[in-house]
Amino acid sequence: MIPGQEPRPHRHPRPKARIFLEGRYRKLVRGLPQTIFYCPECKGRGRRCTNCGGYGKLTKDSVQELIARKVLPRYKARYGKFHGAGREDLDVRMLGGGRPFIFEVVQPKRHDVDLEECREAILRYGRGRLEITELLPVPRKRVAILKETPSRKRYRALVAVEEEPKAERLEALRGTVHEIRQRTPLRVAHRRADKERLREVRILDLESAGTGPEGPRFEITIDCAHGTYVKEWISGEGGRSRPSFAELCGVPTRCLGLDVWEVLGPFPALENGRRMPAFPEPLDWGDWKAGHEDPWDLDAGDQARGAGGDREEDPPPEPPSL
Numbered sequence: 001m002i003p004g005q006e007p008r009p010h011r012h013p014r015p016k017a018r019i020f021l022e023g024r025y026r027k028l029v030r031g032l033p034q035t036i037f038y039c040p041e042c043k044g045r046g047r048r049c050t051n052c053g054g055y056g057k058l059t060k061d062s063v064q065e066l067i068a069r070k071v072l073p074r075y076k077a078r079y080g081k082f083h084g085a086g087r088e089d090l091d092v093r094m095l096g097g098g099r100p101f102i103f104e105v106v107q108p109k110r111h112d113v114d115l116e117e118c119r120e121a122i123l124r125y126g127r128g129r130l131e132i133t134e135l136l137p138v139p140r141k142r143v144a145i146l147k148e149t150p151s152r153k154r155y156r157a158l159v160a161v162e163e164e165p166k167a168e169r170l171e172a173l174r175g176t177v178h179e180i181r182q183r184t185p186l187r188v189a190h191r192r193a194d195k196e197r198l199r200e201v202r203i204l205d206l207e208s209a210g211t212g213p214e215g216p217r218f219e220i221t222i223d224c225a226h227g228t229y230v231k232e233w234i235s236g237e238g239g240r241s242r243p244s245f246a247e248l249c250g251v252p253t254r255c256l257g258l259d260v261w262e263v264l265g266p267f268p269a270l271e272n273g274r275r276m277p278a279f280p281e282p283l284d285w286g287d288w289k290a291g292h293e294d295p296w297d298l299d300a301g302d303q304a305r306g307a308g309g310d311r312e313e314d315p316p317p318e319p320p321s322l
């Protein structure tokens with residue numbers, strides 16, 4: 001200490017005003033939004049709104065709310081925010097390795113929370129709809145890292161074709177990579193500039209999936225670049241996406257169901273050499289089909305489709321407080 005200078009007052013370390021918990025989630029059902037689905041008519045205010053019946057939102061639950069209802073009481077906090085590494089459409093499931101997210105706890109009054117007990121409570125509450133990995137406290141800057149990493153994705157789609165394409169033509173598509181040009185899909189053109197973008201799609205696998213009311217069906221697995229409009233690539237949307245899967249098959253095709261299987265990153269590692277949270281058991285499509293009477297769960301998607309639309313790249317809604 002310098003003579004003559006007053007000693008600095010002793011300070012207790014202030015409890016953190018915000019806590020950031022990183023994990024991954026799987027969304028096992030269609031029709032469950034990632035974040036609170038505020039009513040677009042009344043912006044969540046509810047009062048006298050005929051669109052949402054005064055409820056303020058269009059679904060009872062979301063991934064965010066299933067997590068928040070278990071996390072916030074344990075931290076004695078009133079507000080939480082959900083930050084996803086991108087988002088899937090409402091009618092698209094998030095399976096496979098899950099999607100990275102950070103749940104932000106605002107002004108917790110408690111800090112000694114047993115995160116494993118908290119995770120188990122979320123798993124019980126979300127059973128059949130939501131699964132999450134362990135939750136790891138991370139620094140605030142991870143939010144920007146997760147949100148700004150342009151991540152490749154792996155999708156599996158159920159595709160209806162008007163007539164059976166030639167078997168050798170399909171076989172030749174396996175393992176091929178396609179540079180595609182996409183214009184902004186018509187379904188989002190009302191809120192985004194109509195521009196053309198270049199993206200890459202890799203066809204990993206195709207297999208026949210029997211026949212539905214609309215004709216023969218295929219399951220395809222693809223890897224594609226961040227921001228690819230997969231449903232439009234499958235149909236071609238009247239030439240707005242080229243070359244489309246329909247063009248490659250030589251017959252008109254339509255996406256009946258879509259799931260994200262991997263959000264591939266690459267995401268930067270956590271500090272101190274810690275591993276990012278991950279599911280210990282990979283989710284396997286063969287096991288999933290064996291364990292589900294209706295593995296594609298398309299009816300739930302139909303209900304959701306009317307309300308949803310592509311929200312993959314939309315900014316998250318304004319302060320999703322609870």
Ligand SMILES: [Zn+2]
Binds near residue numbers: 041050056
């Ligand atoms: Zn409303």
